[in-house]
Amino acid sequence: MTKTVETGSDTEAFDAPSGPLTLTRLLSYLPGIALLIAVGVLGKYAEIWWLKLAKHEHWTVPDIEYVLWAILIGLLITNTVGLHPIFKPGIGTYEFWLKIGIIALGARFVLGDVAKLGGTSFLQILVDMTVSGAIILLVARKLGLSGKLGSLLAIGTAICGVSAIIAGKGAIRARNSDVSYAIAAILALGAVALFALPPLGHAIGLSDHEFGLWAGLAVDNTAETTATGYLFSDEAGKIAVLVKSTRNALIGFVVLGFAAYWAARGEADAIAPGVRAKAAFVWAKFPKFVLGFLAVSALATVHWLNKAQVANLGAVSRWAFLLTFAGVGLNTNIRELARTGWRPLVVAVVGLVSVAVVSLLLVLLTSRVLHWGVGS
Numbered sequence: 001m002t003k004t005v006e007t008g009s010d011t012e013a014f015d016a017p018s019g020p021l022t023l024t025r026l027l028s029y030l031p032g033i034a035l036l037i038a039v040g041v042l043g044k045y046a047e048i049w050w051l052k053l054a055k056h057e058h059w060t061v062p063d064i065e066y067v068l069w070a071i072l073i074g075l076l077i078t079n080t081v082g083l084h085p086i087f088k089p090g091i092g093t094y095e096f097w098l099k100i101g102i103i104a105l106g107a108r109f110v111l112g113d114v115a116k117l118g119g120t121s122f123l124q125i126l127v128d129m130t131v132s133g134a135i136i137l138l139v140a141r142k143l144g145l146s147g148k149l150g151s152l153l154a155i156g157t158a159i160c161g162v163s164a165i166i167a168g169k170g171a172i173r174a175r176n177s178d179v180s181y182a183i184a185a186i187l188a189l190g191a192v193a194l195f196a197l198p199p200l201g202h203a204i205g206l207s208d209h210e211f212g213l214w215a216g217l218a219v220d221n222t223a224e225t226t227a228t229g230y231l232f233s234d235e236a237g238k239i240a241v242l243v244k245s246t247r248n249a250l251i252g253f254v255v256l257g258f259a260a261y262w263a264a265r266g267e268a269d270a271i272a273p274g275v276r277a278k279a280a281f282v283w284a285k286f287p288k289f290v291l292g293f294l295a296v297s298a299l300a301t302v303h304w305l306n307k308a309q310v311a312n313l314g315a316v317s318r319w320a321f322l323l324t325f326a327g328v329g330l331n332t333n334i335r336e337l338a339r340t341g342w343r344p345l346v347v348a349v350v351g352l353v354s355v356a357v358v359s360l361l362l363v364l365l366t367s368r369v370l371h372w373g374v375g376s
Contacts, residue, residue: 032090039326043070074329094327099289101320106296152182157351161221171259185348190224212239217359252282
């Protein structure tokens, strides 16, 4: 199962390496990290070169953001010449850089905005999660998928993609094959959402704020959510990260619910009774980088960070996300995703469509009818 997780998103591979973190182990990350930097920087220059070429040739072309260039270059490398094994450890660190970027991004928000937007998105997440999760479970049952595969697809679609699937695997005692199918289906859909949602957002006429909300609610994996938001605009990317972080914070509660259901059927390990045991379970699944984001936001709110420090953290965030976007492309192997089989993919497609539609309706309702949220 290592191969599947390596090609996934939201993994904890770099955060919790197996074995001691020796000098040799650290050095093994360097080739892949160097490739992430190279692809990210090449994506940045590709944006500049593209616009210069268009101006020189008097073409009217769209301004393709460096985010998309970095992803496309990574996709091209992985799916043509392929990656030598020497690059794999370092490339897998892109989730680590994603978390660094999110933590540093906290300097761009004051806690009042975090609380206001987080509260609004929390209600949207609950509605979206309930409706789309029920649809996914129903379709999975109709197509004859196992109950636990359906549960993993629902968990991954409703909360945060591969991280949620991995968290749910042990809690509900899912088979390795079910985990593989769920991860591949979720990754395939993340790639579709990444390229489909930004042009749809422009076609519908969504504002930066509205699209950021939509991306944060609709896209499964945190890396793809971040890239989708930033493909639309910088402001949309910031909002998408904040909404997705709120969504990620619910992972422990959702996994707890599914674990309790399967334990009651005698098909998973029972969770110890009592509030303390359940709180410990939720804390174990909680994404700790969300706390880092809030801590940096708190420092910015009380003005313990001056303008230069906020600017420096902004630069750290942009560079960390640049490595993340390169990693999204380099970690997406289209041939491996195609081997999943059609039934899990159909369920995932239904999940993506239902999440996208329900979340878009919620965004339009709250922003244009109820006028909730920060900005417009």
